[in-house]
Amino acid sequence: MTAVLRARALGKKYQRRWALTDCTLEIPPGHVTGLVGPNGAGKSTLLNLAAGMLTPTTGTIEVCGGRPGSGPAQLAKVGFVAQDTPIYAGLTVSDHLRLGAQLNPSWDDALARRRIERLGLDPHQRAGKLSGGQRAQLALTVGLAKRPELLILDEPVAALDPLARREVLQDLMEAVAEHGLSVILSSHLVADLERVCDHLIVLVAAQVAITGEIDELLATHHRLVGPRRDVATLPADQHVISASHTDRQTTLIIHTEAPILDPAWTVSTVGLEDLVLAYMGRAAGAGSGRRRALEVLR
C-alpha cells in the first residue's frame, strides 16, 4: 500500500532559520495520525510542505504517491485546513459549498449540506460574521466534503468548545471508517489525540523526536521507579527518555524492545501524555516552561 506521506531527510529553512531538519517519516494509509510538539517546533511547516503550500529546502516529500502541489490530480487527493481557518469572509456559507462543488471533482454535496444543517449554520450568513468555532467548522466541512484521500488539519479543534471538539473527532473517525480517509492532524490537546489517533509524530526543535504506531510506542516505553541510580549503569538497550531523581529514588521513562529484568525497578506503563511530555522535556530540559506549551485538557 502506498504511504500517504513519505518524507526523506526533509528540511525547510526560512531565511536563516531551519524550521524542519532531517525529517524522515512514513505514514501508512487509513490511519489518523497525531502531530504534536511545542510551539514553534515545525508542525505547521511540515503540514504546509505536505499540502504543497511550501517547497522543501532539502530532501523529498511524497503525499499519496505524488509530489505535493504538483497539479490538479494531486490537489484533488489532498484536503488541507490550515491553522488560520481558511474561509472567504465576504462569501456566505452556501457560497462556500457552491465553490467547493465547482472546484472539487469528488465533492460530496449531501455530506456538506447535512453537516451545515446539523451545526445550525445559516447558509445565508457571511463567513466573516461567523464565530471562530463556526468558521473552523465551515472549513472542516469543506475539507471533509471534498472527499480527499488525505485530510491534513492544522489545529482543527483549537477554537471549538468541548462538545463540538468531540463531534468533529467523531466525524473524522467515521470518515476514516466509511471512506478509508487518512487524516494527519496537529493539536496540543493530547487527550483528544489519544481518543482518535493510532499513529503519532512528535516534533521537537525542528526534528522528529519519535514517530510510530501509538500501541507500539506505549508497549515499548515504561516508567521505572527504584533506588537512586546513575542512568549510565543501565543496560545498553534501555534508552532513557526522561529521568528525575530525589536523594533516594530514581524515576525514569525508558524506551526498550526487551524485557526489564532488574528486580530493583518497579515497572509501570506510560500513558500517551507522559510519553509526549517526556520527549518534549528531553529537548527543552527538565522543568522548562516548554512543558507548559502542551495543554492537557481532560
Ligand SMILES: Nc1ncnc2c1ncn2[C@@H]1O[C@H](COP(=O)(O)OP(=O)(O)OP(=O)(O)O)[C@@H](O)[C@H]1O
Ligand atoms: N514564514 C516564515 N518565515 C520565517 N520563519 C517562519 C515562518 N513560518 C514559521 N517560521 C518559524 O519556523 C519555526 C517553526 O514554525 P511552525 O509554525 O512550523 O511551528 P509550529 O510547531 O506549527 O508552532 P505552533 O504550535 O506555535 O503553531 C518557528 O520558529 C517559526 O518562527
